Amino acid sequence: MSDDLLPPLPQSWQTTDILGLENLSLAEIRIWLDYAFRFKKLTNDCSKKVPILEGVTCTNLFFENSTRTRVSFSLAAKRLGAEVVEFSASSSSLSKGETFIDTAKTLEAMNVDTMVVRHQTPGTPQLLTEHIGCSIINAGDGPHEHPTQGMLDIMTICQHRTDIKGLTIALVGDIAHSRTARSNIWGLKKLGAHVVVCGPPTLVSRQWERHGIEVSYSLDDIVRRADVLNLLRIQFERQYTRPFPSVHEYALLYAMNRQRLEMAKKDILIMAPGPINRGVEITPEVADGPHSVILNQVTNGLAVRMAALWLVHQAAKRQT
C-alpha cells in the first residue's frame, strides 16, 4: 500500500534506529524532513488514518513523565494502523531487580517491531541498539538528545520560511540541561543556520563556541537580530543547584514579553518545545500572539513521528 502513497525509501537512508540528529547525515535529515511533509499532507494535516503500518507493533518504553511525546508517538503509530503497547517504569519488573536490557529483550522476544525509549540516562537508546534487534527511536535521553523534537522544530521553521540556510536561530534559556537544545543545534548547523545559544552564564557554556555556535548572555541583544526564537523551559527537575537568584530575576532578563517583541524583526517566529511555564520563559501575550507557532509544532510532531516510524520500518524491511 505504501508503494502507491509514498516514494520508495532512498538508498541514502540507511539507519534502522534514530538516536539523535548529531549522527544523522545532512542527506538523512533532508529525507526525514521530506517524508514528514509528505505524511502531513497524506494524513490531511495529521488528522486522517492511513493504515500503512498495519501489523506493526510499537512499544513506548517511558522511564520519565511525558504527555506530549508519549501521546504524540502513540497517535502517530495508531494513525498509521500500528499496534501500540505502553510500558512505564513504575508498573514494571524493574522493581523486581530486572536489568533495563533484559526488560527490552523480553519485549523484543514478543516480536515488537519498534521501541520508542525515554530515559533519564544519556546513551540509553544507543546502549539498547547494541543488544536489541528491533528499531530504537530515542524519545529523549536525559540532557543528551531528543531527535523527534529537534526535527519538529526544524519542520516548523521550514513550514514558515522556505530555507533554514542563513537564518539566525536562537535557543534561549536552560541550554545546559536541554536535550531539545542539543538536537536543534546539530540539526540546524547541518542545514546551514546561524545558531545562537542565549541564557544566564550558569546555564550556557562558552564551550559551544568551539562548535561554531554563538554564545550570548543578553536576550535584549539577540532579539533584534533573530529570525527565530526557541524558548526552552527551565528544567528545575534536572538542577542540583540554583542557577539564578530567582524565577523573577530570570524572567526579567530572559522572558520573551511584549517589550522585547517590539524590538524584534516583524516576521520573527516564536517557538517553545513545551510544556511552557507562562510568566517564566514566555508571557501569555507572546505565547498566544500572532508570532507564536507553538501549537504548529505540536501538530508537526505527529508528522515527524509518523515519518520516523515509517523510515525505520522500511529500513529494517530492506535489511531482511
Place this chain on the structure above:
Amino acid sequence: MSDDLLPPLPQSWQTTDILGLENLSLAEIRIWLDYAFRFKKLTNDCSKKVPILEGVTCTNLFFENSTRTRVSFSLAAKRLGAEVVEFSASSSSLSKGETFIDTAKTLEAMNVDTMVVRHQTPGTPQLLTEHIGCSIINAGDGPHEHPTQGMLDIMTICQHRTDIKGLTIALVGDIAHSRTARSNIWGLKKLGAHVVVCGPPTLVSRQWERHGIEVSYSLDDIVRRADVLNLLRIQFERQYTRPFPSVHEYALLYAMNRQRLEMAKKDILIMAPGPINRGVEITPEVADGPHSVILNQVTNGLAVRMAALWLVHQAAKRQT
C-alpha cells in the same frame, strides 16, 4: 455508514459539548435518550462493535480516580471504532508547571476530536469549551454535574417504566457532595418527575425546595411513597468535617435494607450509581435482590456514552 443505521441528527440538537443536564433543553434530553436506546439495540445490548466513528480520536482526560466511567467511555468509543488516547494527571506535564488549558490545547493540536474530562473543580469542562475547539464531554466536575451518569439513571428508569412523568424518585444520601444528584435532579425535573432529596440535614440543604424539589430527612417516610430510590455513596473523600456521628448511625437511618424494602411499593426500583459501599447506603440483600437494577445501569452507561460521542461528533460535523 451511520446514515443507514441511525436517523439523521435532529435540528433541535445543537450542542457540540455536553457539560450538564441543567443546560440541556427537554428536547435535547429526549433526543439523547432516544439515541441511547437506539445504540443499545444496534449494538446488541452494548456488546457488538459497530464502527460508525472510525477515524475519530477520543481522549480521556482524567484528573480523579475512576473505574467505571473511564472504562465505560473507552469501551463505548472502541465499540464505535474510535481511537482512544488515555491521559491521567499523575504522568503528565502538569507536574512540570504546564497549565490545564495548555495541556488541553496540546492535545487539540494533535487533532483529537473529543475530550472526555473529569476534574475535581466545578466548571472545568465549561472553561475548556472557551479555549478548545474540539468537543468536550463532562465526565464529572467536582460536586457539580456528571451528565452521562444522570442520563444513564434516567435511561434505566425509562427501561423499566414507560414514562418518567409523575413518578416519585428519591435521591438518598450525600446530596451536598454529589454531582450525580445534581445531574439527576435537573434531568428528572425536566421530564416531569416528582424528585425528593433525602438524607441527614448536614448533607441535604433546604435550598432545594426553591427548585421545586421535596426535602426529607426520613427515609422511613420516603420509602413508602417512592417509585425509585437512587442510593448515593457517602463521598468521604469530599468532606472536610464529619457530617454524622458514625457510619453505623448513618446506616441505621438511611441504609436501604430488607426491613425498609418490606415497607416499599411492590415494584420499587433500587438504583445506585456505584461504587457501592455494602452495609453503608445499601445492604447486600437489597443490592443483589430482585428490585436492584444497579448492573442494568452499568450496561446502559455504555449506550448513553456511545450516544453522547456520536451526537457531539455529528453536531461538530454539521458546523464545519
Place this chain on the structure above:
Amino acid sequence: MSDDLLPPLPQSWQTTDILGLENLSLAEIRIWLDYAFRFKKLTNDCSKKVPILEGVTCTNLFFENSTRTRVSFSLAAKRLGAEVVEFSASSSSLSKGETFIDTAKTLEAMNVDTMVVRHQTPGTPQLLTEHIGCSIINAGDGPHEHPTQGMLDIMTICQHRTDIKGLTIALVGDIAHSRTARSNIWGLKKLGAHVVVCGPPTLVSRQWERHGIEVSYSLDDIVRRADVLNLLRIQFERQYTRPFPSVHEYALLYAMNRQRLEMAKKDILIMAPGPINRGVEITPEVADGPHSVILNQVTNGLAVRMAALWLVHQAAKRQT
C-alpha cells in the same frame, strides 16, 4: 474464520475458565499445548495478526506489578483482533470502598468477555468464577498458580524435546513462594516427568515428597542428572523473614554458573520464568549462553495465551 484456520474445539475441552494446571485434566493440557503450537505457526512465530477474536473484549485486571505477563496477554489478544481494556488497582474504585467482586461485576455488565486476573491472594480467580459469568484466566494468584507460565514452560520443553515423559526436570530456588513452581509441578507430573524441587531447606518443603516429587537441597547433585533446569527468582517481596544468610551465600549454593554447567548433561535446557536477577539465581554467561531458552519462553508465552483466550472463548460460545 476460525473454522478454516484451526480444528474445531475438541469435546474433551470443557472449561470456560483457566484457574490452574492442578485442576486441568491430562487431555485438556494436551489440547491447550496442541493449540499453542498451532497458534505459533498460524501467526508466523507469534508475530502476525490473525483477527479470529474480532469483537471480543478482554480485560486485564491486575492487582500486582507486571511487565511480561500483562503485555504478553495484551499482545496475544490484540494479535487475535480482540479489544483490550486495562485495569489496575491503584486507579480504581477499590480505593472508594468497592469490593473486588463488585468491581468485576461492573466490568461484566459492560459486556467484557474475558477477565485476565492477577491478585496477591490465592484463590481470587476461583472466587470470581462463582460470581461472574464471563471467562476468567488466572494470571497469577499469590504463591498458588500461574497456569499460562506453567504452560509456556512446558511448551518450551516440548519444542526442544519431543516428549516430556521420563525427563528429569528440576525447579530450583524459592519453591515456597513460587506460583510458577506449583503450575510447573502439576503440569509436568501429569505429562510423566520426574520432577525435582531444589533449594535451601527454608524455601523447599519436604511435603512435596508426598506428591511424588523429589526434594533436594543440593544443586551440585541435581545438575548432573537434570535434562531441564528452571531457575526461579527469589521473591524477596513475598518473604517475611530472611530465608538464607545473604544473597551471596544463596548464589554460592544455588546459582547456575559456568562451573555447574560443565557438570551438566551436554544438551541441558536452562529456563527461567523471569524477571531474572543476574548474579543471584543465574550468572550472565549462563543466561545468555547456548543452553538458555529464556527468550524462547517469552515468545511461546504469546502462543500459550492466544490459545488460552481462544479456547475459553470457544468453550463459552458452545455453552450458549
